[in-house]
Amino acid sequence: MAEKRARGILVTVFGVVGTACFALLALEYVVARYDGLGALVVLPASMGLGEFLTALPDWSSFAVTLGIWLGLLGAVLLLLGDRASVLVLALSFLASLVAFAWAVLALVQGDLQAMTISPLEYIASLLLGSFGLWLYARTAKRYGRI
16 A cells, blocks of 8 residues: 555546536436425426436436446545545446446347437446546555545
8 A cells, every 4th residue: 555645636636527527417316306306496407317217227227326426425535535435436337337238238129219318328428437537546546645
């Protein structure tokens, strides 16, 4: 294990960008999942994620949910400089990988319906985002930056 050095500027940059991206995904998830919140709080218009989440099987919907929320937690932990971000982002990546498996199977079987967002592209972006943050957090941990 490397000794901890001074915090690098890239840790902050990746933490802020990752937190912002996953926070937008989490906000969209809340808007799509909980329609009744619109009566209590003014929320932005949904981008079509609700239709997407209802089309998913339960196990894939659970994997997408874990990918979003664990990604947000991991990005916040990376921003705070916590080494636990590596584990949390790895779990987010694995959950996104499970959801991506469904998207590929649905594409091969021709089950993807015309939705406002493409399930394959959405899950692939979630997968790549969590993988990129995990890879950076792992490298920063290895070189003692977090």
